[in-house]
Structures are given as structure tokens and as C-alpha cells.
Amino acid sequence: METFASFRVGGQRVYGMVHLPEPDLSGIAKPAHGFPGVVILHGYTGNRGGDHRLLPLLSRYLSDRGIASLRFDFRGSGESEGDFSEMTVSREVKDATAAFAYFKDLPEIDPERVMLLGFSMGGLVAALASPTLRPHRLALWAPALPELWLKMLPGGFVPPAIFDQGGWPVGREFLLEMPRLNPLKTAEQYQGEARVFHGDADTSVPIEMGxxxxxxxxxDVIAIPGGTHTFESLESTEVLYRVTGEFLLGK
Structure with a gap:
């Protein structure tokens, strides 16, 4: 079953989609304490759909295997309120925290088995949020490090207001914050089960970052054979879904 989700962060409306397993169709019995579930964080300039429907199809794949999920658009992205120029990593951590709480409180969800999955910059956000949220399991897809965005600074200088990156209005605060972030040190504080999944042909976020x-x-880091940054082949996507599902199910 798929239903629209909506919650507020900082007075702005965030929109998403909740996927719940359907026992009558899948043959999977509903657990007594609710379904395990995962909150999915999209990447930079992305949205809850992902490239070539990567995230909706992941949610449906997981639902067929008894795992619920919440996909949502960060504020300023997709259909959520806000402007992209307001976006910072810290702001997205707040969005992820609100989404996690919203999902955890759903009556169909087991609050003790809520997990977190972040893709690309969403992986950076997930790593920063993980010690506080303490997800049951943490999955990172091609997680990015801050230095990727430091290359955007023209001549090493931060623009006075808005930086036009291919039609995306990147705010000054986003760039100023990047050097102050340390997701690796923060990730060391997370004490739960984690796994990294990274395409071995990723030229946007090198596998060394994973x-x-x-x-x-x-x-462990799982290398996806032939996987680009957005896993642009049916074969690499199939492998990605399979190994991710196995990890989230504890296999």
C-alpha cells in the first residue's frame, strides 16, 4: 500500500510517500509489533523519485519483502516547500530527523526497527544524523564527502549570495558550512549495524569515499560491479536492490 506523507519542518511542508507491505498480496504476515521500515534520503539536486525511478522501485522491492519505507523530498527539493537556495546539510539533517520521527510514530511501523538509508549527499546527511537517531540499521549508497562541493568555489572564494550551478540556486550558507562538516568523525559515534554500497564505476563520487x-x-563496503553513481544499468540496479534488501533484513 502506498500513501502520501506530509509533515512540517520549520513551518514548511515536506511531502513524501509511505510504502507499506501488503500481507494479503505478498504472503508475508504482519509482525505483531509492526513492520520494520527504512527512511530513504535522496541526494543533492535530487528528489524522492531518484534517477530512472531508482527510489520508488527500491521501496516497492522492499515492500514485497516485508520492509516498509518512507521516501520524501528535502525542503527546497522535489515537491516540498522551501527554496533550494535555503538548502544546507544541517537543514537536511533536521528534515531527516523530522521524517524519522514521523515514520517511527506510524501505527504500522515497529519503532524499534526503523532504519536509515542515504544516497550520495543523502549518505552524508545520514551519517551526520545517525548517532542521534540511532537507526536499527544504517545503509549508505555512494556516500559523498564535503570536499566534492568545495570544488564549486570559484577561485576559492565564496559567492556573496547565490551561486548559479546549472540552474540550481546554491546558497552561500551551503558552501560556508561544508568545510566545517566532519561526517566521518561523526559516523564513528554510531554503534549500530551499518553497510556501505558503492558502484565500482562511480566517477561522480569515487568508491574511495565509500x-x-x-x-x-x-x-563492510559492497562494491556493485559496473555500478555508476546512479547505477545506470538493469544489472547493477538488480544487484544493488538485492544486497541492500538482504542487509536491511539482517541476512
């Missing part, structure tokens, strides 16, 4: 996250978390 390895650094795995080292900080003390977990």
Missing part, C-alpha cells in the same frame, strides 16, 4: 565511510563505521 571505503572511508566504511572504515569510520567499522563495516
Amino acid at each position: 571505503v572511508k565511510y566504511a572504515e569510520a563505521l567499522g563495516c
